[in-house]
Amino acid sequence: MIAPSILAADFGKFAAEVEDVINAGCDWIHIDVMDGQFVPNITMGPQVVEALRSRFHCTLDVHLMVQKPQQVIPDFVQAGADVITIHQEATPHVHRGLEMILQSGVKAGYALNPATGLDGLAYVADIIDVLLIMTVNPGFGGQKLIPATLDKIRAARQRLVDLNRKQVRIEVDGGINAETIGAVKDAGAEIFVAGSAIFAEVDRKKAIGALTTALAAGK
Numbered sequence: 001m002i003a004p005s006i007l008a009a010d011f012g013k014f015a016a017e018v019e020d021v022i023n024a025g026c027d028w029i030h031i032d033v034m035d036g037q038f039v040p041n042i043t044m045g046p047q048v049v050e051a052l053r054s055r056f057h058c059t060l061d062v063h064l065m066v067q068k069p070q071q072v073i074p075d076f077v078q079a080g081a082d083v084i085t086i087h088q089e090a091t092p093h094v095h096r097g098l099e100m101i102l103q104s105g106v107k108a109g110y111a112l113n114p115a116t117g118l119d120g121l122a123y124v125a126d127i128i129d130v131l132l133i134m135t136v137n138p139g140f141g142g143q144k145l146i147p148a149t150l151d152k153i154r155a156a157r158q159r160l161v162d163l164n165r166k167q168v169r170i171e172v173d174g175g176i177n178a179e180t181i182g183a184v185k186d187a188g189a190e191i192f193v194a195g196s197a198i199f200a201e202v203d204r205k206k207a208i209g210a211l212t213t214a215l216a217a218g219k
């Protein structure tokens with residue numbers, strides 16, 4: 001499953017950009033929400049999710065890179081998100097935040113920065129649908145994948161099996177391209193967020209095709 005990250009899209013023709021990747025066969029759209037506090041960048045809010053919801057039927061995968069995500073979760077639920085992911089590092093009450101998402105009828109994602117370990121996973125594994133392993137430090141698109149995160153993906157896959165929660169899908173985000181996608185897949189990832197690898201190319205169908213081919217070929 002390839003999830004284009006619209007952070008790398010041309011904001012001047014936003015809807016057309018999303019339409020382009022949906023027409024190219026993508027069913028998940030990854031929406032990066034940044035508050036300028038948790039990460040040093042400010043991007044988009046619930047209005048963007050609402051606008052996309054009114055036009056498209058695809059899965060809207062909202063990645064909240066904000067402090068105190070509990071304060072904004074209801075806004076993104078209301079806007080029509082299908083998956084809402086919050087960071088372990090963004091709140092001392094990550095379990096409460098994940099429960100809030102789940103109780104709203106939305107799929108809950110639990111995100112870990114590159115230097116955060118898997119210690120908390122056992123305590124939230126039963127209430128999450130997605131484990132988002134950041135393969136770059138969050139805040140910006142176009143960065144290089146951090147190789148040490150591959151071991152974490154492998155360890156997370158095993159940990160989920162041990163916890164009897166292998167249905168939790170591992171999502172990877174940052175620096176995913178035709179060169180790296182095979183390795184993250186072999187490590188155990190199932191959802192692949194790609195921003196610049198898709199939107200920096202003129203022919204999005206070709207770019208997504210290159211990712212799919214690399215995915216099938218593996219490492």
Ligand SMILES: O=C(CO)[C@H](O)[C@H](O)COP(=O)(O)O
Nearest residue numbers: 138139141142174175195196
């Ligand atoms: O969460 C993110 C950054 O914090 C983005 O989803 C990610 O960076 C995607 O961009 P690219 O594929 O260009 O690395």
Ligand SMILES: [Fe+2]
Nearest residue numbers: 032063173193
């Ligand atoms: Fe993201």
